[in-house]
Amino acid sequence: MIVELGAFALILALALAVLQTGMAVAGRLRRSPVLAGAAEGAAVAGAVAVALSFAALIWAFAVSDFSVSNVAANSHTDKPMLYKVAAAWGSHEGSLVLWCLVLTGFGAVLTRARGLPFGLKASAVATQGLLGVLFLAFAVFTSNPFARLDPAPFQGGSLNPLLQDPALAFHPPLLYLGYVGFSVCFSLAVAALIEGRANSSFWPAWGRWVRPWALASWAFLTGGITLGAFWAYYELGWGGWWFWDPVENASFLPWLAGTALLHSAVVTERRGALAGWTTFLALLAFSFSMLGAFLVRSGVLTSVHAFAVDPERGLMLLAILGVASGSAFALFAWRAPHLKGGAMFAPVSREGALVLNNVFLTAACATVLLGTLYPLILEAIDGSAISVGPPYFALTFVPLMAVALLILPAGPLLAWKRGDLRGVGQRLAVAAGLAILIAFAGWAVFEPKKALSAAGIGLGAWLILGTLAELAERLRLFRASLPESLRRARGLPLGAWGTTLAHAGLGVFVLGAVVETGYRVEAARALAPGQTIEAGKWAVRLDEVRIVEGPNYLAEQGRLTVTLRDGGAPQSVTAERRFFPTGGQTTTEVGLDFRGLDDVYVVLGERGRTAADEPGWTVRVWWNPWARLIFLGPTIMALGGLLSLLDRRLRLGVNRKSAA
Amino acid sequence: MKRLLLIAAALLLASAPAAAQEPPPAPDRPLPDAAQEARAQALFDDIRCVVCQHEAIADSPAGIAADMRVLVREQIAAGRTDEQVRDDLVRRYGDFVLFTPPLRGGTWLLWFGPFAALLAAGAGLWFATRRRAPATEPLSAAEEADLERILADQAVRPDPDAKPSDH
Numbered sequence: 124m125i126v127e128l129g130a131f132a133l134i135l136a137l138a139l140a141v142l143q144t145g146m147a148v149a150g151r152l153r154r155s156p157v158l159a160g161a162a163e164g165a166a167v168a169g170a171v172a173v174a175l176s177f178a179a180l181i182w183a184f185a186v187s188d189f190s191v192s193n194v195a196a197n198s199h200t201d202k203p204m205l206y207k208v209a210a211a212w213g214s215h216e217g218s219l220v221l222w223c224l225v226l227t228g229f230g231a232v233l234t235r236a237r238g239l240p241f242g243l244k245a246s247a248v249a250t251q252g253l254l255g256v257l258f259l260a261f262a263v264f265t266s267n268p269f270a271r272l273d274p275a276p277f278q279g280g281s282l283n284p285l286l287q288d289p290a291l292a293f294h295p296p297l298l299y300l301g302y303v304g305f306s307v308c309f310s311l312a313v314a315a316l317i318e319g320r321a322n323s324s325f326w327p328a329w330g331r332w333v334r335p336w337a338l339a340s341w342a343f344l345t346g347g348i349t350l351g352a353f354w355a356y357y358e359l360g361w362g363g364w365w366f367w368d369p370v371e372n373a374s375f376l377p378w379l380a381g382t383a384l385l386h387s388a389v390v391t392e393r394r395g396a397l398a399g400w401t402t403f404l405a406l407l408a409f410s411f412s413m414l415g416a417f418l419v420r421s422g423v424l425t426s427v428h429a430f431a432v433d434p435e436r437g438l439m440l441l442a443i444l445g446v447a448s449g450s451a452f453a454l455f456a457w458r459a460p461h462l463k464g465g466a467m468f469a470p471v472s473r474e475g476a477l478v479l480n481n482v483f484l485t486a487a488c489a490t491v492l493l494g495t496l497y498p499l500i501l502e503a504i505d506g507s508a509i510s511v512g513p514p515y516f517a518l519t520f521v522p523l524m525a526v527a528l529l530i531l532p533a534g535p536l537l538a539w540k541r542g543d544l545r546g547v548g549q550r551l552a553v554a555a556g557l558a559i560l561i562a563f564a565g566w567a568v569f570e571p572k573k574a575l576s577a578a579g580i581g582l583g584a585w586l587i588l589g590t591l592a593e594l595a596e597r598l599r600l601f602r603a604s605l606p607e608s609l610r611r612a613r614g615l616p617l618g619a620w621g622t623t624l625a626h627a628g629l630g631v632f633v634l635g636a637v638v639e640t641g642y643r644v645e646a647a648r649a650l651a652p653g654q655t656i657e658a659g660k661w662a663v664r665l666d667e668v669r670i671v672e673g674p675n676y677l678a679e680q681g682r683l684t685v686t687l688r689d690g691g692a693p694q695s696v697t698a699e700r701r702f703f704p705t706g707g708q709t710t711t712e713v714g715l716d717f718r719g720l721d722d723v724y725v726v727l728g729e730r731g732r733t734a735a736d737e738p739g740w741t742v743r744v745w746w747n748p749w750a751r752l753i754f755l756g757p758t759i760m761a762l763g764g765l766l767s768l769l770d771r772r773l774r775l776g777v778n779r780k781s782a783a
Numbered sequence: 784m785k786r787l788l789l790i791a792a793a794l795l796l797a798s799a800p801a802a803a804q805e806p807p808p809a810p811d812r813p814l815p816d817a818a819q820e821a822r823a824q825a826l827f828d829d830i831r832c833v834v835c836q837h838e839a840i841a842d843s844p845a846g847i848a849a850d851m852r853v854l855v856r857e858q859i860a861a862g863r864t865d866e867q868v869r870d871d872l873v874r875r876y877g878d879f880v881l882f883t884p885p886l887r888g889g890t891w892l893l894w895f896g897p898f899a900a901l902l903a904a905g906a907g908l909w910f911a912t913r914r915r916a917p918a919t920e921p922l923s924a925a926e927e928a929d930l931e932r933i934l935a936d937q938a939v940r941p942d943p944d945a946k947p948s949d950h
Contacts, residue, residue, distance in 0.1 A: 361842035368837045400908075478908050486901035497884075497893045505889055510831050512839070512882025519897040645824070728844070734812075 126191055129179025130269035132172045133220070136227065137263050139169035140255035143230075147249035151242060159245045163234035166248055169255060170231035173224045177211070180220055180268055184211045190275035193217060193268045198279040199705055201675035202287070209292035215420060215436070216268035218295055222416070223258050225303040229336075230255060233307050239332060246314035247307075254306055257443045265439055284676065284703040284710050290354040294347055301344025302377060302412040305405075307336040308384065312405035313451055316458040319398070326462075330392030333405060335768060337388055340408075341381045342764030348374050349757040356754075360711035360726045362645065362745040364753055367516045372495040373415035376488060380408040383484040386477045393539065394466040394474055399459040400481070406455060407488075410448040417441050423499060469541040476534035476542075483527035490520045528582055528633065532589020535622060536596065554592040558585035569642050569748075576641030583637060586630030594623050621767025625760045632756025635720075638749035645746075649731040651739035658744040661723050662688045665742055666695075668727070676701040678712070681727040681740060685716045694718075698727040722750040814856055823856050826868060829882050830855065839882060 143165035150158030180193075184207050189195040197214045198207055212221040230251040236244070262268070285291075315329050351374070356364040365371060384404035391401040417423075421437020468474040494511045502508055532554065536547045562581025566572060595601065597615060598608045644659035655664040666682045678701040686693045698714030714725035728741030814820040827841035832848040840848040840855075851872075858868045872880045884890050 361838070363842060366837065366839075366842075482901065482904040482908060485904045486897055489900035490897035493893055493896045497890070501889055501893075507889065508877060508879040509884045509890065510879050510882050511884050511893070512829070512831065512837070514829055514883040515893075519894070523897060523901060 125179050126183050126188060126269050126271075129176045129183070130267065132176035132179065133223075133259070133267075133269070134263055136169045136172035136176065136223070137256065137259040139165045139172060140227070140252050140259050143169060144249050144252035144256055147245050147252055151245035151249065154241070156241065159241065159248070162245070162248050162252070166227070166234050166252065167231045169252075170224075170227040173220070173227045173259075177220050177224050180217055181208055181211045183269075184208060187279065188275075189277070189279050190271050190273070191268075192270045192272040195272055195276050195279050199675060200278065201705075203674060205289065205292055206287045209286075212295050213286050214268075216262070216266045218299075219258070219262045219266050220268055221295065221299055222303055223255070223262055225299045226251075226258055226306055227255050229304055229307050230310075233310070236332065240318070242318045243311075243314045243329075246317045247310040250310035250313040251306065254310070254447060257447060261436075261439055261443060265436055278705075280705065284701065284706065284708050285358060288354060288358050290350050291358070294350045294354060296347075297343055297350060298347030298374060301340050301342075301347050301381075302374075302415065304336060304340030304343060305377060305381060305409040305412055308333055308340065308405040309409035309447075309451065311336070312402040313454060315398075315402055316451075316454050316462075319402075319458070319462055324395075326395040326398040327392050329398075330388050330390075330395075330401065333401070334385070334388045334392060337381060337384050337405070337408075338764050338768050341378070341385055342761045342768065344374070344378050344381060345757050345761040345764065348378060349754055349761070353754050356750075357713045357715060357724075358710070360713050362643070362724055362726075362743075362747065364639075364750075367494065367511075367513050369495050370415075370419050372491050373411075373418045376411040376491055376495075377408050377415060379484055379488040379491065380404055380411050383481045383488070384408050386480050386484075390474050390477050394468065396466055396468065396474060397478070397481075399455075399462045402459070402462075403455060404481075406448065406451045410444070410451075413440070413444040413447065417444055418495070466540070468539070471537065471544050472542045473534065473537045473539045476530070476537050479530060480527065480534065483523055483530075487520055487523050487527070490516070490523065494519070525579075525582060528586055528629070531586060531626060531629075532593065535590075535593045535626070550596055551589055551592055554585065554588035557588050558582075565638075569638070571642075573641050576637055579637030579641065580634060583630045583632075583634030586633060587627050588630075590623055590626040590630065616770050618767045618770035621763040621765075621770065624763030624766060626763075628756045628759030628761075628763060630756070631752050631759060635749045635752025635754075635756055639747050639753055642748050643745060645743070647728075647741060647743040649733045649739045650742045651733050651735075651737040654733065654739070656742055656744055657688060658723070659746040660688050661744070661746050662686050663723070663725060663742065663744050665740065668740055671699075673701065675705065676703045678702065679727065679730075679740075681714070681725075681742070683714060683725055683727075683742070685718075685723045685725070694723075696723075696725055698725045700727050700729075717751070720749045720751045722747040724750075812856075814860055816860075819859050820856075822865060823852075823859050826855055826859075826865060827852060829869075830872060831880050831882055833876050833880060 143162050145162075146158050146165060147162035149155070150160075150162055183191045183194050184198050185204065187194065187198055187200050187207065189198075193214055193216050194210075197217070198210045202210070210217070212218045230248070233251060234244075234248060239247070311329070311333050315325075319325055319329065351371075352364045355366075356362075384401065384407075387397050387401045387404055390397045417437060417440040420440060422434060423437065494515055497511055498509050532551060533544075533547050536550055537543075558581045561584040562577050565580035566574065566577035569576065597619065598611045600608050603611075646656055646658040648656050650656055650665040652665055652667050655662050657663075662685075664684045664686075666684055668679055668681045671678050671680045678699040680697055680699045683696050683698060684693050685696060694716045696714035696716045697712075699712035701710045701712060702708075703710070711726055714727070716723040716725070722745070724745040724747055726743040728743060731739060731741050733739040814823060824841065828839050830840045830851060832838045832840045832843035832845055832851070834847050835843045835845055838845075838848070840851045855868055855872075858871065863871075869881060873885075878885050884893060886894055
């Protein structure tokens with residue numbers, strides 16, 4: 124019964140989305156606040172309906188109702204409750220309901236935004252409704268998560284055991300909050316293209332409305348991608364965290380576009396400039412989200428992460444992408460030339476720096492897009508197959524971003540309209556000197572000696588120190604008295620703290636990524652119990668291997684001891700190979716020994732024979748120096764984003780005066 | 784996709800006698816020479832496991848990946864250069880096997896596109912900002928007077944982002 128209610132609620136939500144769109148359009152055309160208000164009511168009701176539907180789906184998974192084919196295919200009674208619930212969004216159908224929930228939920232919040240002019244709001248609500256119609260229709264007509272099975276099986280087919288992991292249970296919701304959050308930026312951009320004028324007061328206000336949405340989506344997406352990378356790192360057992368895999372790229376594209384949007388929206392808000400460009404980025408960010416959904420679900424690309432691959436549904440998603448993005452960009456091409464305007468600025472200025480940021484981020488975005496889609500395009504054109512992997516991105520994306528990051532610390536120090544480059548240079552001189560020293564120190568300390576990695580260390584230090592130098596400048600640290608600096612710290616808007624955190628977090632990430640990639644040490648050998656393998660300064664001894672029984676798997680559990688080669692505190696780790704009889708799959712549970720910023724990463728491999736022909740197990744060990752920073756950095760960035768979101772200047776509807 | 788299947792089928796056929804008994808994948812025995820082993824490891828990162836989704840043979844647990852690692856090590860031990868090892872792999876499996884795409888007619892856009900995009904975006908924004916900025920002439924005496932009067936009339940809201948030293 125609850126399942127039928129869930130199915131009904133989903134259909135109801137589709138009907139409400141149709142109503143929302145129709146009434147918002149009619150309300151806008153007749154300038155009727157009643158109709159527009161009714162559209163907003165429909166938007167809220169639609170979000171409630173999708174929420175009910177999603178709750179019903181979770182309920183079906185929680186009680187293991189195997190008469191629902193989606194539950195039968197993706198769950199199992201032996202599974203722990205967390206993963207039963209998480210299985211609700213682990214399949215194509217379920218994750219689509221989650222997508223729709225975020226889409227309509229954000230749409231409902233949009234209707235509560237105060238201060239938006241009537242026409243702009245009605246147009247945005249109509250656009251958001253139209254997106255809802257497209258995705259809800261896709262869910263209802265091609266991917267019904269509530270379809271029944273008759274007869275119902277006694278037991279389910281289980282969820283992919285790789286996905287039975289806490290990080291992955293929360294990875295999709297976070298990712299979707301980011302992906303789909305950009306839909307509101309998309310709707311506001313479409314509305315601005317319809318309503319906007321080359322009017323100096325309109326664009327700063329629009330920039331202020333868009334920024335919180337871009338910021339929230341960006342922060343969630345940052346968190347979601349980080350969680351996914353962390354999951355890949357400790358669950359897949361190949362020692363890496365990013366492989367420029369098409370699906371990873373698919374989530375990275377909206378992030379890059381969203382980052383560019385975040386920065387260009389600042390210029391639009393403060394100076395009314397770059398209006399057309401900011402709307403373009405807002406359209407682009409959500410278009411990349413939809414492109415990602417298409418790439419992941421259609422199976423056109425080969426990837427480790429692709430799931431629920433179905434070409435027919437892929438074609439439907441491509442159609443949705445074509446309709447939504449195609450019409451939005453057509454509207455852009457038609458309207459954008461009329462949106463010229465905004466304040467002028469000198470090339471050397473805060474605006475100029477933000478423009479430069481956008482140039483590099485756009486080029487980086489184009490690189491990732493090219494690298495992801497090129498194999499497809501080339502195969503379609505001349506039938507030849509190529510692979511585009513990490514070496515390509517190391518030669519294209521990395522240098523582009525390195526130059527962008529080199530410029531970054533100067534940006535926030537430049538004044539609006541016309542900046543003083545010499546003054547900025549003086550303020551950053553100490554940070555630059557220290558960063559160069561740190562680069563040389565890195566070159567001296569780390570073995571083997573690598574000039575490029577040392578330069579990368581200097582770059583990471585430059586980002587952190589340059590950002591701190593800017594903060595010190597604002598607080599007049601060391602120049603004014605301490606109470607005066609503290610007073611300034613209290614007076615500094617949260618947005619400024621957020622920017623500082625995000626930029627410093629990026630530096631932390633760069634340090635981790637550079638050191639881990641440059642100085643990782645790997646070793647693999649078949650070991651009999653009692654034998655030892657060495658990786659860099661670490662020695663890992665295989666103590667024993669025993670068979671353990673989990674709730675829905677059998678495992679070979681290896682107990683290993685990690686010590687410094689020249690003595691030091693021994694640390695015990697367990698690494699497992701789990702066999703899931705239901706799906707016939709084997710997974711690895713990595714043994715991680717956290718040593719300060721470093722990881723000693725231990726994988727228990729298959730049974731084999733050692734060099735002396737004794738029975739043993741293949742043990743792979745990685746020493747990943749500074750790996751902790753790779754995940755810490757983006758977490759700091761996401762927190763910076765959330766902190767900025769709390770800034771009262773960015774709160775929805777707070778600054779009603781500017782909403783002319 | 785089809786090509787991938789063909790490659791997989793060809794590989795299966797080639798190793799059919801061995802596959803009949805499904806032996807465990809060849810163990811990873813590092814080369815005795817540390818410099819040679821380092822070269823082999825570097826190559827492993829660039830070589831795609833041809834039956835996997837998107838994995839280098841350095842990372843893949845698949846049997847084929849182990850066989851390919853053995854192949855690479857054998858060739859390096861035999862004194863082949865990195866270039867010769869790569870060429871040999873490309874001869875066997877096609878360009879698909881390397882994660883570094885080749886530079887040829889069809890991939891010019893791939894390799895130079897990013898930098899072209901940078902130039903295009905830079906040039907576009909440069910011209911957009913240039914064209915918009917009309918030549919600013921110094922204010923005339925009358926205009927200066929007007930400006931003085933307006934500024935005196937109106938309390939100007941301070942820029943919240945202005946440097947503390949500015950006011």
